Amino acid sequence: MATDAPVIAKRNDMVPALALLAAIAAWAVPGLGHLLLRRWGRALFLFLAVGGLALAGYGMRGEIFGTHSSDPFGALGFVADACSGAFYFLPRLLEASGPDVSRAAGDYGTRFLAAAGVVNLLGVLDAYRIACGRKS
Amino acid sequence: MFGTGIQLSHFAAMTLFALCVSVAFACLGRLTIAGRIKYALWSLALFLVIGVGIAWLMYPFSR
Numbered sequence: 336m337a338t339d340a341p342v343i344a345k346r347n348d349m350v351p352a353l354a355l356l357a358a359i360a361a362w363a364v365p366g367l368g369h370l371l372l373r374r375w376g377r378a379l380f381l382f383l384a385v386g387g388l389a390l391a392g393y394g395m396r397g398e399i400f401g402t403h404s405s406d407p408f409g410a411l412g413f414v415a416d417a418c419s420g421a422f423y424f425l426p427r428l429l430e431a432s433g434p435d436v437s438r439a440a441g442d443y444g445t446r447f448l449a450a451a452g453v454v455n456l457l458g459v460l461d462a463y464r465i466a467c468g469r470k471s
Numbered sequence: 472m473f474g475t476g477i478q479l480s481h482f483a484a485m486t487l488f489a490l491c492v493s494v495a496f497a498c499l500g501r502l503t504i505a506g507r508i509k510y511a512l513w514s515l516a517l518f519l520v521i522g523v524g525i526a527w528l529m530y531p532f533s534r
Contacts, residue, residue, distance in 0.1 A: 376498060376504070376507075377498045377499065380494050380495070380497075380498040381495060381498060381499070383491075383494065384491045384492070384494045384495035384498075385491075385495070387487070387490075387491040388488070388491045388492075391477070391479075391484075391487055391488075391491075394476060394477035395476055395477055395479065395484070396475075396476040432475060432476070435476060438476075439481070440476060440477070440478060440479060440484070441476070443479070443481075443484045443488075444476075446488075447484075447488060450488065450491075450492065454491070454492060454495045457495065457499055458495070458499065461499050471502065
């Protein structure tokens with residue numbers, strides 16, 4: 336039993352690194368953190384939910400907030416949008432015509448994009464907690 | 472990819488939003504498949520009922 340102690344200590348040292356890796360992967364691609372942790376169902380449905388919100392947001396020509404906003408709401412919008420990981424970097428591909436918030440649909444699209452980021456942030460926290468062993 | 476943009480009605484946009492968020496909440500909040508389906512359906516129904524209810528409450532103030 337005494338020989339198991341170094342192995343357990345080494346495993347405990349690796350937990351923060353694994354949790355950080357899972358969190359970064361979960362941010363970069365929605366569901367990837369859960370995929371690394373072998374939570375297949377969560378990975379798939381999280382990807383579909385975040386992807387659905389982001390694609391609908393881009394489809395409705397919602398606005399993605401940039402890094403240098405002049406007001407606090409713009410800064411909050413940037414934080415929410417940036418949490419969607421890879422989907423934050425897709426507007427040039429998916430929104431060739433650019434955002435159009437002069438119509439109601441464009442305004443809804445902006446909310447969809449922010450919601451995609453917030454939902455992905457929940458996924459990041461969930462992956463981190465699973466990797467830490469605080470959640471099954 | 473989407474050209475001039477997707478045209479969705481207010482209700483369709485709300486339903487799509489509610490569906491995506493309900494699925495995410497269910498898969499993060501419940502462990503079993505049955506629990507997830509039940510949670511997602513309840514959440515979706517509550518999103519829609521409360522959304523339409525708030526719309527009706529605001530209706531007298533729209534004119």
